[in-house]
Each structure stands twice: as structure tokens, then as C-alpha cells.
Amino acid sequence: PERLTPVRRFEPMLSMSTVSEDGCSSLASPWGLVEPYDFPDTGRGLRCVRAVAEGEELLAVPLEECWHEMAARRAPELAALADASLSETDAIALHLLLERAKGDGSERAAHLRSMPPVYDSTLFWSEAELAHLRGSDWLDLARRFAEELEADWAALQSQPAVAALLSRHGLGIEAYRWAYATVKSRAAEVGMGDEKKRLLAPRFDMFNHSTAVAPGSSHGYDEARQQLVVVAAAPYGAGEQAFISYGGASNGSLLLGGGFALRRNRFDAVEVTLTAKCDARRWLLLMMLAPEAPPPSQEEPPNFEYLQAPDQEQLRDGPKPFVTRHLLTAANPLPPALLAYVRAERLSDVELEAYEKKAKAAGTPLWEALRSPAPLDAALDLAALAALRRVLADKLDAYPTTAEQDEAFLDKAEPDAGAAHETAPLPAEAAAARRRWLATALRAGEKRILAASLAALDPLAEARVREVVRLAAAQAQSCRKAGAAWRQLIGRRQASLEAARPRVVAMYERIEAGSLAGGDKEGALLAQTCASFFLLLEGRDAHPLAHATAYLPAACPLGGGGGGEGGGEGGG
Template sequence: MPTLFLPNTMESWLKESGAVGLDGLELADFPDTGRGVKTLRPFKEGEKILTIPSSILWTVEHAYADPLLGPALCSVQPPLSPEDTLTTYLLFVRSRESGYDGQRSHVAALPTSYSSSIFFTEEELEVCAGTSLYTITKQLEQSIEDDHRALVMQLFIQHRDLFPLDKFSIEDYKWALCTVWSRRMDFQLRDGKSMRLLAPFADMLNHSSEAKPCHVYDVSSGNLSVLAGKDYEPGDQVFINYGSVPNSRLLRLYGFVIPGNPNDTYDLVLSTHPQAPFYEQKHKLWVSAGLDSTSTIPLTLTDPLPKNVLRYLRIQRADASDLAAMALQNAKADEKVSDSNEVEILQFLVESFGHLLGGFGTPLEKLEEQLAQGVYSPGGNAWAAAHVSLGEQRVLRLAKKRAEDLLSAVESGSSQSPLARCANCGKASTQLSLCGRCKSVAYCGRPCQVAHYKGHKATCRAPAS
């Protein structure tokens, strides 16, 4: 049996390795967040409270520099992703009987299980059916199996002496993957490169939106430092800020949610097939507007219908005359292209948002009632999934209401340019042509008039003189 290391052994290793600030901090269990970091003395906002030296950070570079693991990793072509490199590094250290005592003390202090959505039962996940989390989790379940299978074939089987398969199973892989997801720190460096790392002890810090962003990576030394994100008194829990993260991402990566999260979003994916009419012309317009033919646009509680959604759809639904006018004016679809185009996209949005809301497993009001009645155990997986569903439904309802209000305003128009609808296709415009005989119906063009005539001719009568 490998030796199990207690957290205080990890702290001893950290101090011996040059970590600074541990005398003012300690690991502790808190009622709301579980394991976290407690202050032993006061700290002022901005004060450096902890530094983890470069030598003991978990990084891709350190994995490749390991005398045993590095050569095995180098044998894999193309190279593993940073995520798979770090997960393999964690499992490799955890599997060793000796020689990695310090790092193994860190691994031993990590949670033995996680509450990420990939560990939900089917019944628990069904509570958030219709959400982006549900879709992504289903996709992840398959991709994780595929990625693990590839690791087995490309690396583990090729180096059985380093990777005993009973310690590198799919369940082991999922544990290491969730460790990386929930505890990694990402930094964008000045040269445009990015750095992903795990920092022992610092990875025990929990999230609070009340704390300012407070962890920094020193490129020159390679050290990771944590500053006080706010003032602390002895006995307070120290927090870092993960950023403005919606519940769907918090639950998928970190295994928790924030009830009533103000950062909840719904990612709206807009796409156009390359064989659609005028695709090349429209693609150039999307690019000029800072978009692409497939664009993912987050809808938020504060901006449920962003301008980029309207920009994208104005271009997507533009006909030949709309495109000609836009090209002539060098327009980027910041304003409506035409009344008919605007009505068409807003009708589409209202219908689409309604369809999306109808796809949720449990409507918002029923979920709120169930939560109030304690149907879901507070803090449990189903309870967390319910909060994800609540957040996304609230965003979509706001988006639908916004689209309805805009549609109503466009359809009412001004007294100088009232809107009418084509009797055949229903397209609204101020530029319709009346039937030359009865003057009672209008069309957006000759093709619609011809298509509609078979059904219209029975009632088409010249107006009485």
C-alpha cells in the first residue's frame, strides 16, 4: 500500500520547497464551502499573502522535464493536449510508490471525489434537460471515453511499466480531469502564449465574487502569488475570484452553483450553411461586423438580446436588394436593413426562444415551486441542476420578451410608413404591391402574386364604383 500523506505533511513540504506565507494561513473546513483556507492574522486588500515557487507547480513543462514521465510523453505524436498532459502527470505521481513524496502529499490532500456534472446520474442530469449544461455534459461523456481510449492506446499500453492500467482507468482519468478543471489557473502571457498550472495549497482557495481577482503569475521567476482580494480578519476564509462565471460552467468545471447567480447566461449558436444563397457575400459582411458564419453569442441577464444577434440575423436573412443596399452604404448591420428584414428576424427570434423554452424538462415556475418545497436536497446534484435550469430559462424569457417588444415597435411603425404583409409569404414591408384588380391584398413581388393567385382568384373582385 502506498503511504498516505496528511495535509500538514504537504505544508511541511511546501515550506521546505520555499513557499512563503503559510505561517499566516491554514487549511480548514467551512460549513458552506467545505475545505478551504483560513487566515491566522489580518490582511489588507492587495497585500501578498502566499507565494508558491515555480519548482513545485504542476505545469506541462514540469511534466516533460520529469526524468521518467518526460520521455514517455515525448513518444506521443502529436503531443498530448495541456489538459491530458496534466491529468496524466497527476495520475503518474499518484501511482508511484516512492520518489515523489512531496507531490504525492499534495495529491493526497486533494478531494477523492468531485460533484462535476459528468458524475451525475441520468435522473439528476434530467433536471436540467434543455440547458447548455445538459447538452455539453452528454457530449463530454462520450469525448472523455474517446480521449481515455486514445491515451491507453498511444501512451499507457506502450509504457506499461510506468502506467499500470489498474491505476489509469476511466474513473481515475475522470478524477484527474476534474482536478485539473476545478483547480487549474490560467494566465495570458505578454508574448501571446498562455500558461496553465496547478499550485499546491493555493488550489484550496474557494471562489467568491466579493473578492477582487488576486492571483498573479510572475513570468521572470515562474512563481505563483496570491494577494488579498479584500480585507481579512483572523479566522476569515480567504477567497479568490474565478471571474464572472455562469452556473452552467461552475457546475461543469467546479461542481457547485450560486443560487440567483447574476452571471447566468445562455449561449446562442447561430449558423448558416455554406450553400445558402449569397453565402460568400454574407460571410464578408459577418467578418466586417466581427462575426463568423457560425457564431456563439452569450445572452445574459443584463443584455438578453445583444446587438450581435441582430447583426448576424440581419445579414443572414438579407435578400438581394438588402445586400445591395448594405454594400452601397458599407453597412455592418448595426441598424435595421429594412422593415421586412427586421420583422422577419424578430419573428424568428420570438419563435426560436419559445421553442427553446419548451425544450426544458421542467418549466421555470414549477422548478421554483419544487425548490421552495424542498423537493431537491439543498446542495445536492439535482438541486444544483435545478439552479442551472432556472438561470438559463430566466435569460431566455428576458430575450423572448425583448424580441417581442422590438417586433411590436417595428410592426406598429410610424404614421408615415405603416407595415403591411404579403398575402402569400407573410413578409412585412412598406414596399408591397396591391393586387391590380381587387386592391385588397398585397404582395412583395411577382412570384408571390403568381403563387397566391390560385387560391385568391375565387374572391378577387374589382372594388365597387
């Protein structure tokens, strides 16, 4: 939720008009090239006082003006708590509360007055408001976030010296909740030396966030000048709002920490967690299926992570869970590693042995075969696709509303983003309506990703069904060339078919337990596949009109659509 900047040396591209010969900013106003303004769409923010070039310095805030852990621990009342156990967040939060208690007598009174009196962070939501997040993983995360705050408060209260300080100033959990949310939502996390530190900087904390700004490019800590520096991420005209990046944060992160969400956020993601049985035989396969680590970047979050990967020593006691996390995004709704791990997870021991032999005969490691777009076995891959589709479809069905309902609500119920919310709490009804909109925006973003993931799976499933039918069609064609009917071949092999019945039934049950397509498409896919086999049994698969029986032509290789006499190849 914090306004993140990678730990690296900050090297802003400064315009010569704002930097003196000694490298210091020559901006006359403490506001630099920006000033506060109330925007109708985003609320309070900062606009440029003149035209600004990309890379030009907009604002520089000296370290001594910032709230940070070192300054907090130097404050007299907190310095007296040298033996207390205070986290960085706790130290800054307590410093905020102690200064706020001084009123106009605080040297930081002006900055404190500019801070919102209340936030829309989920830390302040009622259970009824949290219920709008139902279906999203962020509901549990929001509850855990609130539990962490309460645990931190209890830890402070358990320390007599800290509890006495809080009591002396009449500070309860609601005051702490406000300070905690202030640090989480308004502080920048910057690289200082080799560490990350939080800086809560006056003026800087009024910049609004835009996903158009590359994460890590808009601001950072200048070690030489000991200032938090903001540069223009794009050219701005006079009076135009200047933005920074809060990092590659999804709507869930923005909502929990910052109390806002975007109608469309390119950093939104849906998490899928897979658990596979891992034994000594499968360990290398599961380790090697992991994708290559991408180059460090905040533009796109990593879409793969090991959550639990046992080592070989642990496997001596027997199989252990192997857990991986996969992130689906709008840009990458179906990561290749996700499908590879689903394929591996669906392999029985017998199938694993068979496909190891297949891969070895082809001169390819099994993990490369499982990562390949072309499956080792069409039916097995169909079962894997069906299982994955069921997981994603169930996620989509877990929401209390449809995607269409959410989009319609967002269209007609845009929340008030005016400045009034920055200076005084909204009326209860307006606050509840705003929070419902924020939760709906979060859900809608996740649903768009899930819909894109399902749409990416559909053509794969149709291609696998087509391949299953094509193999039978190729066999039927060979029979015709030999002057025989395919059903005669089937009749002669009745004993073999009966022997294979348990395996075939098990495979069908695996496919049936999953989902091949959405809505009526699944029934259509099954019906046309049955029809295809009836045509094959009757020797009508090469008829020019055989393909016309298909509801989904891409899944049928028969007849005039490109199958039959052509060996089952081609499309509709």
C-alpha cells in the same frame, strides 16, 4: 473550466509588510496570510489569519512545489516514456496517479490527501443525472466532455509503453477519470512567458471562486520569483474567507470542469447560432454587420463570433452557409448584432434589392440601416422579430420544467456544501440530490436570460405593429382632409390590392410562423390590430374612445391615445 488567468506579465500590488528588499515574499508560513477552514455555505476554503488590505499578497507557492508538465516529464517513470505521445493534461494526470500509488511514501502525500476523493463534475454523472440538463446546450457538451476523456484514455492504452505502466500500477479508467478531473478543476492556467501553462499548486487549490472578483486580477505567475502568487482582490477582515476568480466562467463551465454551480452567476450566457445563405451579393453585407471588436477583457465574454464565414473564392461555386454565434447575457440579453443578422437572414432576393435602393437613396450603407434601431420597413422587421422570438421561445420551451418550478426547487433544496463532501464521497441519494440542484441552478440561469431576451423583444414587436397601423391611420387622415373615406380609397385600389395579395399572404405567413408575444398577449395583439383596421374602414379611428379598444395600448396609435387627428403619432 480551468482557473484562467490571461497571458500577461503578472504585476501584483504587494504590501510592503509582505515583501523584502530583494522582492521576495517574507511571509513566514507556507500558508501566507490564509489558513484552511470549513465554511457552512461554500465548504472548505481559505480564511484570512488577520485583516488584509486590497492588493496585499495572500499566498505564494514556489514553482518547485507545483504539479506541472515539466515536473511530470522529469519523473523517472514518465521520463522513460520520452517517445510517448502525452498531452499536458495527460502528463500531469499520470504524475498524480503515480505519486498517489506511493501512498505516504510520496513527497507530495500531504497535498494528495487534501484533494477530494470524488468530484461533482459531469464526468462522474449517470445518464439519469445528466437528464436534468435537458433543454440546455450543456447536455451535449457534457457528453462530449466525457467522450473526450474516453478518447484520451483509449489513446493512452494504444501506446504499449504507457499501457504497460498503467497495468503495472493497476490504474484503470476510473483512476484516470479522477486524475483528469483533478487537473481540470484544480489547476490554474497561467501565463509563463508567451505560453499558457497549467499549475496545480498546493494550498492555492483550496481557494474558492467568486464572481465579485474581477477575472485575471486575483492570481498569476511571477516570472522573477518563479512563484504562483495570490493577492487580495478586496479588503478582508480576520477570519473572513478570501476568494479568487476562476475566470469569466458560466455555470456550465463551472459544472463540467469544477463540479459546482452558483445560484446566480453573472457570467451565464445562452448561445444562439444563426445560419444565413451567403452568395457573392450578400457576402459584404454579412461581413459588415459584425459588431466592432470590444477591447480585450475578461469581465464580459465576446458576444459575437464567426463560426463559418466563406471567402469570395469559395462563393464562386455557389451560395454557402454563413454561420454566426451570438451570446445572450443578463447584462446584454438582446445584442444589436443578433437582431441585425436576423433582419438580413429574412431578406428575400427581391427585398434585398428593394432595400439596397432605399438605403442608397438615404445615403446609408445597407448594413448600417439593418443595425439601426429604426427599421427600413415595419412589416419586414415585424417578421424578423417574430422569427427571433420563436427561436428563443422554443429554447425556453425545451426545458422539462418552468422557471417558476426551478426557482421553487432551488429555494427549498439548497445542497450540502459542508466539508464532508471534500473528504469522503456523499451517500448515493445525497450525491444525486446535489447533482440535481446543480443542474437546476444551471437551467434557471439560462431561463432568466431567455426571459429577459423575450421581454426586450416584446416592446419592439408592439412598436412595429403600432407603426404598421399608424401608416394606415395617416393615410386615412389624409383622406378625411380631402373629404373622402379611407374605405373608398381602398375600394378604388382593389386591383392593386389583389395584385399584392401573394406578397401580403407570404409576409403574414412569415409573421404567423414566428411569435409576436407570449401567452394570451399574441392573440390580443392580433385581435386589436384587426379591430384597428375595422375602425379605420368605418372612419372611427379618430374617435376619443378608439384607443380604449386596445388590449396593449403601446401597439395602438388610434383615437384619444394619441392617434387619429394627430396623424397617428403619440402613445397610450
